[in-house]
Amino acid sequence: MDETYDAIVLGTGFKECIISGLLSVDGKKVLHMDRNSYYGGAAASLNLTQLWERFRPGQTPPEKLGAPRDYNIDLVPKFIMANGNLVRALVHTGVVKYLEFRAVDSSYVLNKGRVERVPATDYEALRSPLMGLFEKRRARNFFLYVQSYKADDPRTHGGKNLQRMSMADLYKEYGLDAMTIDFIGHAIALHCDDSYLSQPALATVEKIRLYNDSLQRFAGTKSPYIYPLYGLGELPQGFARLGAVYGATYMLTKPDAKPVFEGGKFVGVASEGETVKAPIVVGDPSYFPDRVQRGGRVVRAICIMSHPIPNTDNSHSVQIILPQKQVNRRSDIYVFCSSYEHNVAAKGKWIAFVSTTVETQSPEQELLPGLALLGPVEEKFVEVTDIMEPLSSGQQDGAYISKGYDATSHFETEMDDVLQMYTRITGKQLDLESKDPRKIDGDD
Amino acid sequence: MLASDTGALQQAKLVLLGDMGAGKSSLVLRFVKGQFFDYQESTIGAAFLTKTMPEQNVKFEIWDTAGQERYHSLAPMYYRGAAAAVIVFDITNTESLGKAKNWVKELQRQGNPNMVMALAGNKADLADARAVTTEEAQTFADDNNLFFWETSAKTNQNVLELFTDIAQKLPRTSAQPQPSNAGITLSEPPQQRPQKSGCC
Numbered sequence: 317m318d319e320t321y322d323a324i325v326l327g328t329g330f331k332e333c334i335i336s337g338l339l340s341v342d343g344k345k346v347l348h349m350d351r352n353s354y355y356g357g358a359a360a361s362l363n364l365t366q367l368w369e370r371f372r373p374g375q376t377p378p379e380k381l382g383a384p385r386d387y388n389i390d391l392v393p394k395f396i397m398a399n400g401n402l403v404r405a406l407v408h409t410g411v412v413k414y415l416e417f418r419a420v421d422s423s424y425v426l427n428k429g430r431v432e433r434v435p436a437t438d439y440e441a442l443r444s445p446l447m448g449l450f451e452k453r454r455a456r457n458f459f460l461y462v463q464s465y466k467a468d469d470p471r472t473h474g475g476k477n478l479q480r481m482s483m484a485d486l487y488k489e490y491g492l493d494a495m496t497i498d499f500i501g502h503a504i505a506l507h508c509d510d511s512y513l514s515q516p517a518l519a520t521v522e523k524i525r526l527y528n529d530s531l532q533r534f535a536g537t538k539s540p541y542i543y544p545l546y547g548l549g550e551l552p553q554g555f556a557r558l559g560a561v562y563g564a565t566y567m568l569t570k571p572d573a574k575p576v577f578e579g580g581k582f583v584g585v586a587s588e589g590e591t592v593k594a595p596i597v598v599g600d601p602s603y604f605p606d607r608v609q610r611g612g613r614v615v616r617a618i619c620i621m622s623h624p625i626p627n628t629d630n631s632h633s634v635q636i637i638l639p640q641k642q643v644n645r646r647s648d649i650y651v652f653c654s655s656y657e658h659n660v661a662a663k664g665k666w667i668a669f670v671s672t673t674v675e676t677q678s679p680e681q682e683l684l685p686g687l688a689l690l691g692p693v694e695e696k697f698v699e700v701t702d703i704m705e706p707l708s709s710g711q712q713d714g715a716y717i718s719k720g721y722d723a724t725s726h727f728e729t730e731m732d733d734v735l736q737m738y739t740r741i742t743g744k745q746l747d748l749e750s751k752d753p754r755k756i757d758g759d760d
Numbered sequence: 761m762l763a764s765d766t767g768a769l770q771q772a773k774l775v776l777l778g779d780m781g782a783g784k785s786s787l788v789l790r791f792v793k794g795q796f797f798d799y800q801e802s803t804i805g806a807a808f809l810t811k812t813m814p815e816q817n818v819k820f821e822i823w824d825t826a827g828q829e830r831y832h833s834l835a836p837m838y839y840r841g842a843a844a845a846v847i848v849f850d851i852t853n854t855e856s857l858g859k860a861k862n863w864v865k866e867l868q869r870q871g872n873p874n875m876v877m878a879l880a881g882n883k884a885d886l887a888d889a890r891a892v893t894t895e896e897a898q899t900f901a902d903d904n905n906l907f908f909w910e911t912s913a914k915t916n917q918n919v920l921e922l923f924t925d926i927a928q929k930l931p932r933t934s935a936q937p938q939p940s941n942a943g944i945t946l947s948e949p950p951q952q953r954p955q956k957s958g959c960c
Contacts, residue, residue, distance in 0.1 A: 354836075355835050403946055406946055407946055407947050412946045412947055413808065414808075414837060416943045417943060417944055417946060418943055418944065419944060534944045537944075542944065542946075545943070546836075546837075546840060550837055553835035553836070553837040554837065556828075556833075556835060557826060557828070557835065557837070557838075560825075560826035560827055560828045561808070561826045563827075565827070565830070565831070566828055566831065566833035567831040567833060568831070568832070568833045569832075
């Protein structure tokens, strides 16, 4: 192992695997290592044996749950926006051919203690009890404005400067009431808290458009989300395969892999008594304890059940958002559910996740409003995770460190981090709109 | 996906396994493109090929290891949904048969139980340097329910025969009704739609 590489990547998480795949496609010689015996790092999907090893070491999963290998349980539950940047990256790189996706059945929101469907069509919106008739008319005008808004066409701006105007003021222009604002901000724009209200409106307008474009991206879908068969752990595996096809070397089960710095600059990675040299290292925060700080904390519960979540029309995959105000909090609670239909559990089993940003000293208690929606649960695992962030950009010390996975319900902020890391490392912007001309294809 | 009927043509994922240098890529390139190179580079860019055998009514999606077998970093994704596997060894290298035996064990652990498995003793043209007897390989194949061909990617010996044999042994799935939320194809362009006012 006395070779030198153009880059060494530590940890096979979602972000690290995209970066190693992209760098390999660029012709860089990449070595990718992980301390674990499986792909995915902090965002892996575990089978039951691995899940028990993590949460209940020394015990074995009960037989009534079925074959342990039929399970693929996400450690960081998220859904994929059908028209978001992750889908673009999958198509751009051709990784899409290694994966299969299905739409997520539906999206719900907690409103006055009841679980209500987030309308997916005009017809559903008209019948939805979420707003009164007059409020619906006002909301319709608001959405018409948002959908016709084009940043480069002032005629669509209606005399408003969304780069300056706050989102709260834009809502005010349309006379929307507090309940509607809560619904739009949290169930459509998917903000986790209300800090966005004082920010310029443009960012939220773009988030609303992303939601609508995602809803309409594929025919017949009832939610803006898609999800891969066999769980999110397929994403890093797919991008790792891309890297391998372009010559990257992957090594798992390197428990002692550690970056080495000299004079404050990265020089190589030490493992099993040898040091492999490279000018830069890319990795997840867990490999760089001295170069990261805590940004926030997330609490997540994983629940195994034999039934769909009540009041969700027997959905096999569903998201329920509990907006902060509905549960007297500062940040939203998210409920995700998927089942054997997405090949993440044994036949007849559902996996539900409840997660939120930690606000108090007793994080598990904070999940109770979400857990209360699930009905009886067969097994429950709770984990509190620190979201670590790099202290510097990497351009000084050669260590490009990703941010931990945040509390948001989808991958858009994670993709922002990946794209920014790619630009910091290569000095280039990644154009996700162009299809890769070097894409490999079959004979016909 | 397992072998599944899509209209007339049955699609089947086929994975290759075996020691580095046993000739996995050469075998596939010979089968898919009719090519052979004496100095085939370690797998780059040939990790996903398709080949239709119209007379067998099968379209193979062939996955090569892309070098990920070297440090045992093949992902579960690789084995997932594979309808067939070809385990390749080099008849001039005893050690490569040992590796093939390990891959068979790995497949029995990770793969789907109905997978069609074939053992290919490659480089059969190098008879002078033979280190593994036909009998030894055949016995191993019989014990593990594999069918066995001695192949040469260089001379094209038994390559078509091997893949034809696999195609004929694939379990034919009866046409099943599509589930209500069938898979979606991400690479399709966005659906054409009239301008709508959004969700409300």
